[in-house]
Amino acid sequence: MSRLRESDLNRLFDVDTRARIIECFDALKGTPDFHSALKWRSAVPELCQLDCSLSHLGAHALGAAQMIDVFRFFGALSLDLRDVPGLGHGRLLSLVRGESFTPFLRSIASGSSFTAVCVTEASGGSDLQSIQTTAVRCQGGYRLSGRKQYVSRLRQADLYLVFANVAMLERGLTVFLVPASADGIVIHDIAAHGLRGCSWGALELNQVFVPKNLRVGGEGQGFSLFSTHFSYWRCSAAACAIGAAQTALDYSRKRLQARHAFGGPIGRFTHLQQEYARHAARVHMAWLLVQSTAQRLDRRAYCYVDAAMAKAESLEVAIAAVQWAMLVHGAEGYCADLGLEKILRDLMGLRIADGTPDVLRGQVARGLLGETLYSESLGRQAVPLKMLRERQLW
Ligand SMILES: Cc1cc2nc3c(=O)[nH]c(=O)nc-3n(C[C@H](O)[C@H](O)[C@H](O)COP(=O)(O)OP(=O)(O)OC[C@H]3O[C@@H](n4cnc5c(N)ncnc54)[C@H](O)[C@@H]3O)c2cc1C
Structure with missing residues (x-):
């Protein structure tokens, strides 16, 4: 990181801001507001302003290489807060040309709006080509019908980014911005294993009217918006996971020193030292991968493969580190009070969200x-994408 960038990070995400976030964490913990992204964003308003895609709104903002430090910080606190800083999925609106979404971006950046992204359906989450939700052209816009599921923050968001196929159009995957207040929307809650309180659920769209000006990008641009947005988003998820893994390794370090068994600290057992060193090295390697992906994002270099790699591997490395930390704590590690089991449950959710490791490694292999070979593995011709091109690692 250059000197200038370091000073930007310190100015925008300074010691006072970090201290206020921790104060806010202590104040909100255990209350229903803890899971409200909007509460967090109003308590620490600068959080919304940090994202670089705001620069065209005149806000001071951080690049991806700096934002990953912010995401790592939040991941270390709680994975429930992984989407609190920055613009969240609202960032996707900054990817289309023109000013049409500027008012929405302003409202997200001021902390008064929050956006959920609705991709997954019963027919499959990994396979975008299987999306059944349809947008039928009508006077002034489109009518959207279908059912999304496993969507995070459904009840907390006031805006939904819905992926739907424009009827009668080959390769018609398109993104629509749908206000949560639109007629024809029904929400169903789904109970989750982790990341609880973030309002996970299904979204029914019954002939929901969306005016033409709320179509995000052109008809058929859904795949390319997905790839661009999720390259950033996967990098941010990876950074959050690294933060969570570092918290678990901190727990382990203290435990190795403090816990005595058979007449001395358990940290004197060399097999535990070896494992600690192995997990610390793997977490550090994953962090370097996340950093290099973020630097590519800032250079606007091709990074779909890098982001897929960073997210798949960081999540696996983080889960392994947390599981080992639980083991080192014996029965205490299994107690809900310690918090390690919660981190593990949350990471297991994050491992699936936004692309499973298998699917992401498939994209890495494709690149x-x-x-x-990728098309052969699917047994069909893959959708050709500008974003998905060959990547040489060395
Ligand atoms: C905590 C959480 C939050 C989420 N938030 C959102 C959200 O906000 N919005 C949203 O739209 N969705 C969300 N999801 C859904 C998530 O994106 C999907 O669950 C995910 O993409 C996988 O899709 P699926 O569940 O349909 O699994 P499937 O696609 O049915 O996959 C099942 C299994 O098959 C494997 N598999 C599938 N295809 C391949 C392949 N080509 N190669 C190798 N293996 C393959 C997968 O790895 C997986 O193990 C969330 C999920 C979780 C757990």
Whole structure:
């Protein structure tokens, strides 16, 4: 990180801001407001302003290489807060040309709006080509019908980014901005194993009217918006996971020193030292991968493969580190009070969200080995994407 960038980070995400976030964490913990992204964003308003995609709104903002430090900080506190800083999924609106979404971006950046992204359906989350939600053209816009599921923050968001196929159009995957107040919307809650309180659920769209000016980008641009947005988003999820893993390693370090068994600290057992060193190295390697992805994002270099790699591997590395930390704590590690089991449950959710490791590694292999083998693995021709091109690692 250059000197200038370091000073930007310190100015925008300074010691006072960090101290206020921790104060806010202590004040909100255990209350229903803890899970409210909007509460957090109103308590610490600068959080919304940090994202670089705001620069065209005149806000001071951080690049991806700096934002990952912010995400790591939040991941270390609680994975429930992974989408609190920055613009969240609202960032996708900054990817389209023109000013049409500027009022929405302003409202998200001021902390008065929050956006959920609605991609997954019963027919499959990994396979975007299987999306059944349809947008039928009508006077002044579109009518959207379908059912999304496993969507985070459904009840907390006031805006939904819905992926739907424009009827009668080949390769018509398109993104629509749908206000939560639109007629024809029904929400169903789903109970989650982790990341609880973030309002997870299904979204029914019954002939929901969306005016043409709320179509995000062109018809058929859904795949490319997905790839661009999720490259950033996966990088942020990876950074949050690294933060959570570092918290678990901090717990382990203290435990190795403080816990005595058989006449001395358990940290004197070399097999535990070896494992500690192995997890610390793997977490550090994953962090370097996240950093290099973020630097590529800032350079606007091709990074779909890097982001997929960073997210898949960081989540696996983080889960392994937390599981080991639980083991080192014996029965105490299994107690809900310690908090490690919660981190593990949350990471297990994050591992699936925004692309499972299998699917992401499939995209990495696609970037490294080429389209032909990828299409053969699917048994069909993959959608050709500008974003998905060959990547040489060395
Ligand atoms: C905590 C959490 C939050 C989420 N938030 C959102 C959200 O906000 N919005 C939203 O739209 N969705 C959200 N999701 C849904 C998530 O994105 C999907 O669950 C995910 O993409 C996987 O899709 P699926 O559940 O349909 O699994 P499937 O696609 O059915 O996959 C099932 C299994 O098959 C494997 N598999 C599938 N295809 C391949 C392949 N080509 N190669 C190798 N293996 C394959 C997968 O790895 C997986 O193990 C969330 C999920 C979780 C757990």
